[in-house]
Amino acid sequence: MANFLGRFFGKGRNVNRKIEDFLKNLSINRINSLKELPEIDIEKPFNAYITLAILLREKGEFHKCIKLLENLLKESLEDDDEKLVMLNLAITYRVAGFVDRAEAVLKEGIEKFPAEGYFYYELARVNQLYDNWEEAVKNLEIAQGLNGEFQEELFYTKLFFINRLIDNEEIDKAFVVVKTLNDIFLVPFFYYTLARIYFAIGDDERAMKNLEIGIRLSEKHADSFLKLLKKYRNFNIEELEVLIKRVGLVYSLSVEYAKLLEVEGREEEALEIINKVAEKFPLKAEVKELQLRLMWNLGKRKQAVDVILSSLERLKKERKRYVCEACGYKTNSFEWCCPKCKTWESLKLDIE
Template structure:
C-alpha cells in the first residue's frame, strides 16, 4: 500500500495542479488558485486502501492532450512492469479511446496496450494490435518483434518465418539462429508425419541460414541412420564435434554404434583417443575405459580413469571408476564400494544434465529453446563439476 501511495502521489499532485490551472484559466481568477476538491477525494481513496477508485479518479482528472499523453503512457508502463497488468490495460485503453490523439500518439498507445495483453496472456488481442501497427507502418519493427514472440509461444513456425523476413538483423542480432531453429521445428513436424523429403528440405534451409547448426546436423544424422547410411551419420556427427564439442554427450552413443556397424572398431578406438586429447570429455573416456578393459584389462582402465578425474572431476567418471573397482575387488572392500556407488548414483540423479548459458535454467532433458529466457540453442550439456549452477529450476 505504501509503495502504491508513493507511486500515485505525483500523479495526484499533477492532477490537482492541472485541474486548478484549467479552472483558473476559464474563470480568469486573479487570486491564488484553490486545489480541486476532487484531488482530496482521490487521496482519501488511497489512504482508505481503495487504489482502484483512486486510479480511476486521477485518470479522469488528467485530460488527454499533448501535455498529458506521456504521463498516461509512463503510468501504464510502470504498472505493467510492477505486474499490475489490469491497471495498465485500463490506462492504455482509456488513452486510445480519446479522439484527440495524433497518429504517432495512437500508435505508441497501441504498442503499449499490445504489450499489456501479452503480459496478461491475451495473445489474440495483442496480435491484432501489432498487426494494426504494421498496417499503419509506424513502430512496425517493434510490432514485428512482438509478433515473432507471440508466434513462438503458439508454435506457429511458418508464421515465425514470415515475420522474421520483415525484421532487420541489426535490431535482432540473434535472428539467424532463431530462424534456423524455426526450420528445424518444421522439419520435426514433417518427420512426425513421415514426410522425410519435406523434412530434409527444411533442414537444408536451416543449414543455409546457419551453417553447421547442431540441431540440423543431429536431425539429418537420425534420418540417415533410419536409412542405414552409417557412413553419412559418422560424417555428420563428426561435424558436430568439430563445431560444438559441448554436445559430444548427444553425439557419441550413435557415433559408436555406427562405427561398430561399419566394422571399424579399431578406427573408433583411435578416434576416441584423439577426441579425448582434444576435449578431455568424460563421455569419451567412459567409452574408452570399456575398450581398454577388453584390450589391456581392468587395472589399465582404472589408471586411465584416475588420470582423467585428476584433470576433470566428474560424477559420471567417478561412478565409472567405482564400477571398475567393483569388478576387480575382493569381498571385504566390495561392500564399501557398493555403498559409494549408490551414493554417487543418487547424486547423479539430482544433478541436472543441461543448463542455459544465458539465464542459468537447468533441466534433465535438452530443450532447444530455453523455457525460461526463450533463447534458442543456449541450453547445453553440463560438463564436469566446474560449471556453475545459476538456477535451481529442474525439469
C-alpha cells in the same frame, strides 16, 4: 502528471542526465518500433505510463500492466506511440498466457502498420507457442525483410521447423527448408540438424561428418549427438572408439565408452577412462556411480571409500547447474534455448 514529474525530477534542461538514461533503459521496448530511440521527454505523460507498464510486466503484475496499456490504446496517440503500446500489450498478453488476445492485437497491428516488422516477429513467437513452425518461419521472413534484424532468430526457427518435419517423416520438405538457409551460423544445432537429416535418408557418411563437427564445436552438446548415434546407427564399442579418437574424450562419449567396456569385462580399461572423466566432472552422479562400482568390483575398496568421503565433503560446498551465459538463468536440465532470455545455445554446465 506533467507537473508531478516536473517537481519530482526537476524542470527544463536541468533534468538529471542519470534520470533520463534510467528512463531510456526502462523504455527499451521503444526500440521494438523505432529505428532510433529519441530523447525521452519526461514532461510527457505517455512516457511515464509506458515505463510504468513495462515495470509492472517485469514484476509479473500482468493484470495492472494490461489494464494500463488497454487504457492507453483508447487515447489519441501518434503512430510510433500506438505501435509501442500495441506491441507491449501483445507481449504482455503472451507472457500472461492470453495467447489468443496477443495474436489478435498483432494481426490488428499488421493491418494498421504493415511496414513494421516487429508485429510479424511477435506473431512468429505466438506461432511457436502453437507449435506452428511453418507459419513462424513465414512471419520471420517478412519481419527480416522489413527490419533486417531477425537473421539469427529466423535461422534457428528454420532449424526447429526442419526437426519437426523430420519427426513427421517429411524428409523431402525438410530438405527444401534446408536449401533456404542462406545465412549460416556455425553452431552445434546446425550440425545436429544436418546430421539428423542425413541419417534419416541413409547417408551415414555425411551424417557422421556433421556429427563430429558438432561435437568438436561444443562438448556440452555431445549428449544430443550421442542420442542420434544410438538411434540411427548399429551402435557398438568399435564405432565409439573411432569417434573418440576423432573428437577427443568428451563427457557423454567417455561415459558410454566406459559402460561398454564394463559390459565386455574390460573393467580396468573402463576405470582408467572414468577416472579421467571424474577429474573433470567430480560431482556428476552418473560418473561417480560408475567409478565406485568399478572400484568395488576390482577390489579397490579403500580407494572407493576415499572417493565417497571426498565427494560428500565437496557436495557440501558445491552444486551443479546449467547456467545461461547471457542472462545468468540457472536450471537443472539442458535446453537449446534459454527459457528466460530466449538466447540460443547459451546454457553451459557449471559448478557453483
